[in-house]
Amino acid sequence: MTSNVGAGEGSPALPSSQDQGTEAQATTGPDGSPPADLVAWGWDEAWAATFSPVAAAGLTPARVIAQHRGQWIIATGRGEASASLTGRFRHEAEPGDLPAVGDWVGCVASLHDGQTRIDAILPRRSTFLRRAAGPRLGVQVLAANVDVIFVATSLNGDLNPRRLERYVSTGRESGAEPVVLLTKADLSDDGDARAAGLSDELRVPVVALSTRSGQGMRTIARWFEAGRTLALVGSSGVGKSTLLNRLAGEQLMVTREIRDDDSRGRHTTSHRELFRLPGGALMLDTPGMRELGLWGTEVGVDETFADLVELAARCRFADCSHRLEPGCAIRAAVSAGRVDERRLRSYRRLSHEVAEQPSIAARHARERHFGNAIRRAAADSISRKEYRGQDS
Ligand SMILES: Nc1nc2c(ncn2[C@@H]2O[C@H](COP(=O)(O)OP(=O)(O)OP(=O)(O)O)[C@@H](O)[C@H]2O)c(=O)[nH]1
Ligand SMILES: [Mg+2]
Ligand SMILES: [Zn+2]
Structure with missing residues (x-):
């Protein structure tokens, strides 16, 4: 021009x-x-x-x-x-x-x-990206220039390791540091044990947290530094906005009771917004997501399943799908009880979802x-x- x-x-x-x-x-x-x-x-x-x-x-x-x-x-x-x-x-x-x-x-x-x-x-x-909801294949940028991505999931029924693998993979791929928060720890008596187990599995920090009892609040303080940007993502009703308000010491975002029948949230927050916290850190609150479609997270997925990727290098066939092939090192590990079959299924599903996408302009x-x-x-x-x- x-x-x-x-x-x-x-x-x-x-x-x-x-x-x-x-x-x-x-x-x-x-x-x-x-x-x-x-x-x-x-x-x-x-x-x-x-x-x-x-x-x-x-x-x-x-x-x-x-x-x-x-x-x-x-x-x-x-x-x-x-x-x-x-x-x-x-x-x-x-x-x-x-x-x-x-x-x-x-x-x-x-x-x-x-x-x-x-x-x-x-x-x-x-860049925290997801595949845009809806029939057309597209990408949506949910947050930019985030240093720490807090993946919030509630200890009260919402906890789903498969969903966490999806969020953590996306968080890793984004370039931010993913940290998992197990919220509403006051409603569970094994929050810390579950946090430790998930941390081993996902290889990211996992903190059991409660805005009611204060549990875990001091542990997360180390991610709050002046000028750093933190984002809260996760399903509706897990307590993202409640945590933001608690950290801010004032009601920046409206929060609402979850439904009694299925303990799901009501999609209370409807827009994404960045706030300044008293200590100088910045926090981005987001609306609860029904699903997080993967977009271009091959690296993030491989890092989340690094143990499986390592095993796969020892499969007899380079293009092993880890189903029925002879000499599959991953299936051997599953049979020996060293790898959870559900993680293998999740790895296959997420890898497939990523591979399906066109190259990402x-x-x-x-x-x-x-x-x-x-x-x-x-x-x-x-x-x-x-x-x-x-x-x-
Ligand atoms: N027991 C318990 N309840 C909590 C805790 N934190 C939040 N809640 C409750 O969980 C409900 C939902 O909280 P919100 O903060 O609105 O959830 P959200 O994740 O922002 O939901 P969306 O905006 O819809 O994505 C509210 O009734 C909160 O009082 C906690 O630590 N313990
Ligand atoms: Mg909210
Ligand atoms: Zn294999």
Whole structure:
């Protein structure tokens, strides 16, 4: 595409040269330090470095803290704002590319209406993805730039190791550190024992927790560091929002009794939102999920079943399906009682689900967007300096 002076000045998606002075101030404070408002949402030197080519185009940084239909709530260097997408971004974006809660984005003030528009997404440090619900094969980004993903499951009937394998695999694949929380430990007398067993099996930290008795609350404190982003995922009714409120010391999210008949939740939380906790950590609460469809989690699945992957290397056939083939090392381990047959079935199912998917363009699209933003930034600064068109 060609970018020239005409397009640069006329396009509502680009900041006018007049805006430059004020826009630039939002990236750094008066003494060159990053604005406290951004730091409070997790902005650090590494983000500032990543952002610098985008800043060169006059875009200002912000973090997506909530998402509603077609509208994003962002935290900027000057407080919170509601933002939509620039026309160009919308045009280029594929579903997996849209801003998600936790994303750091580059924004411009529209020349049309003064409203904030998102024009670029910074490459994500972690991405929690699922296969979108519904008949069409697609991907949904549930959370971006999360450091620790808390997979919450209740000790009160919800506990299902097969579901945990799915969540933990997705958490691993996301690039965040997965931690399993067994909630409502006050309703169970073997919470700690089950936590220890599951931790061995899944090879991730597992903590039995109760917001009522306080059990486990001190254990999880070590993941709460100022500037770190933690996310809560899991089925409805397991107590995610209750935990958030307890940590915040105030009711940030509404919570509701689960149903008596089947101890299922009522899908009380209906949107994803990032909150600041008193100690400076950031916590993302999400609506309870009915199911978590896997998307591109081959690495995550293999890590969750690392013992089986290791055994599989000793199967006689390289493409062994671990069903009826002779010389199958995994089946031998099952027969000898060293591997739980249900884990083998789960491994086969999850691997199959991942293998079914087409190769995943969407996972790499975020880099494409960022690349576009940098190319535009370069073309734009050249066109401004030299007052002539430039091919980017
Ligand atoms: N006994 C017990 N109940 C709890 C605990 N934590 C939460 N609950 C109860 O579990 C119910 C559901 O809690 P929520 O926090 O709304 O659950 P949620 O996971 O946010 O549910 P969704 O928003 O629908 O995904 C509420 O009635 C809470 O009081 C706990 O530690 N012990
Ligand atoms: Mg909730
Ligand atoms: Zn085998």
